[in-house]
Amino acid sequence: MSFVLRLVVAALGGLALAASFPDLGWWPLAYVALAALWLALARASAWGGFLYGWAFGSAFMLPHVWWAHEAVGAVPWLALAIASGAFYGLFGAAWAHVRRSAMLRGIVWAEAPVFAVLWAGMEQLRAVVPFGGFPWGRIAFSQLDAAVAHLAWLGGAGLVSFAVALAGALLGGGLESLMRRRVVTGLAAPMAGIAVLCTGIVIPLSPQGGGDEIRLALIQGNVAEPGLDAFANAREVTRNHRDGTLELVASDPGPIDLVVWPENAADYDPRTDEQSAAMVTESAQAAGAPVLLGTNDYSPEDGRYNTSLVWTPDGAVLDTYAKQRPAPFAEYIPIRDVARRFSPEVDRVTTDVLSGEGPATVVVPVTALGRSVTVGTVICFEVAYDPIVAGAVAAGAEVVIVQTNNASFGDTAESTQQLAMTRLRAIETGRTAVQISTVGVSGVVDPTGRLLQQTGLFTADQMYAEVPLRSDITPAVRLRMVWEWLPLIVALGFAGSAVSRRLSARYDW
Structure with missing residues (x-):
């Protein structure tokens, strides 16, 4: 040729x-x-x-x-x-x-x-x-x-x-x-x-678990104006997720062990912001269960953490996880002076996200089981990284939850590409995997990679899922x-x- x-x-x-x-x-x-x-x-x-x-x-x-x-x-x-x-x-x-x-x-x-x-x-x-x-x-x-x-x-x-x-x-x-x-x-x-x-x-x-289940209320709140400026609508986003939680509870889907909100569902940290705290607490009390939600932790002097936290109905924080792999040129800007010459968009990131430590897990008490459940809490792009997901399961995660915010990507294939990764991680880990997004696409995937439920893009929606828990370790995780x-x-x-x-x-x- x-x-x-x-x-x-x-x-x-x-x-x-x-x-x-x-x-x-x-x-x-x-x-x-x-x-x-x-x-x-x-x-x-x-x-x-x-x-x-x-x-x-x-x-x-x-x-x-x-x-x-x-x-x-x-x-x-x-x-x-x-x-x-x-x-x-x-x-x-x-x-x-x-x-x-x-x-x-x-x-x-x-x-x-x-x-x-x-x-x-x-x-x-x-x-x-x-x-x-x-x-x-x-x-x-x-x-x-x-x-x-x-x-x-x-x-x-x-x-x-x-x-x-x-x-x-x-x-x-x-x-x-x-x-x-x-x-x-x-x-x-x-x-x-x-x-x-x-x-x-x-x-x-096999899609079967070990006998125990956790019952999840999955809330996709949506945002009125997608795009980078969606972050300016933080109050609206949190309010939408509260309203979605109340709507799902009112429909009486069944007992709830954990309410799951996505990444950036409460950009104003409820640990320091009264309005966010009130909305998250109201949701937890209505469901009679903790809320797993994404927020930002601005307590460090040199940056912030992209954080998941478990919030109880009485307003206490049980556990937290900070994202280990912030996205370069999106959540933090390496070589900022050089990058600025190619795009002024880098200056939208005014406070760099810092890298968290420890496995991507939180521990959630489940009253119906009489024990606590270790939940994998993968944040957004981390689902693409082998060590993050496999490491969470190796650390004891019995179910994998991928919290993400796709509002910046418009009507593109980004969210469905991410859902494909979530499906592969379900097979790899032998766990049910849930992708929950602010704007979609969200989905529930069984351990065979089969998509059981799915929401649309840029819609407000909720899902209820009775998810089997598993503790066995696949060869992929054992030999990761x-x-x-x-x-x-x-x-x-x-x-x-x-x-x-x-x-x-x-x-x-």
Whole structure:
């Protein structure tokens, strides 16, 4: 293929990958996208591999994170997409080195697994650097309606991404073999890819709990004016969540053990603000149960915490959790003087969010059970990070609740992309997972990843859910450190070995 044709194939592959994610959700296109990338990278030099990979990654990320354009404008959106695309360029360069080193002797059956390892390693690298990483867009998050997603129970998002990349590589390798008139390999490789995707069927997923349940009142209050300025409507947002709580209680859905409000439901901290305290207390008393809510803690002198707290009907705070992974350039501004030159929007963040400590859990007393329940309290973008969710379950969480505020992202796919992540975390942890948003989309997901209830976007709504509690630990959680780091370590090993072999051949060391 010519240079221009390779660029076109790579870019079309990136667009196909974007279409595999919500809201379109055409998940089989993920395999087509990776096959296109395989063909674009065939016989590419390292620099060519970087360029084609970058074209693929940028074409993918530009539509995938369009919500960033909605929230902060064109320049930050472009910067995020193109910078994220560079990681795919690194993947392309690494893969070109591996193929040109001849270490795999051009054998598809050996090349496809290495392609998949490099892909999974690249995704892990994106999840940790820079500024704590940006794992949004991991290919595993596109596959929640496919059997391969069940592999998350065994190895989390990393294993699912590996399997999807392996299937895509086998499809690409099969097409390349057919071009070279290797008919047997050309037909057998895609069939092997289908077999890989079907392995998830054998994973023993079950929606059942250990016998105990917690009964949740889930409140989506909504906001009249979405966008960044929605934060100026803090009183209205808290009032809406109070009103939603009272409305649900009046409908008599059943006994309530915990009322759940989303992130930023009470931006004025009820611990220091009388009006917020009155509304939260009124809600807790009406439900006869504590309220888990999101607020801001301005007590530190050098910043603030994005906090979840458990508020009782008598106005006491039982437990708190502060977000561990604030979003860079959204909740805090690194290199502020430099960032300001690209977008004045950074100055909307006048007080940086600080990183909290400890697992993402709170303890809630449940009178009906005669004991306390440890609840996972993941805040917004933290659902994308493997260590946050798995760490909460390892620390004893019997159910996972993702509190989020999607008001800034308008009518985009951001909230449904996040809900897909919540669904994968349910499979990975073997827990019921709940996503509760200020404006939607909110949902209840069982431990098989099945969506049981869902709200609309920019609507006021409530859900009542009797949620099974579980204490068993999945292999993905038990071996979380292995699955989080093994792909990156192995990928770096292959890339380093390939570069070393090429240098040795060039200089005859």
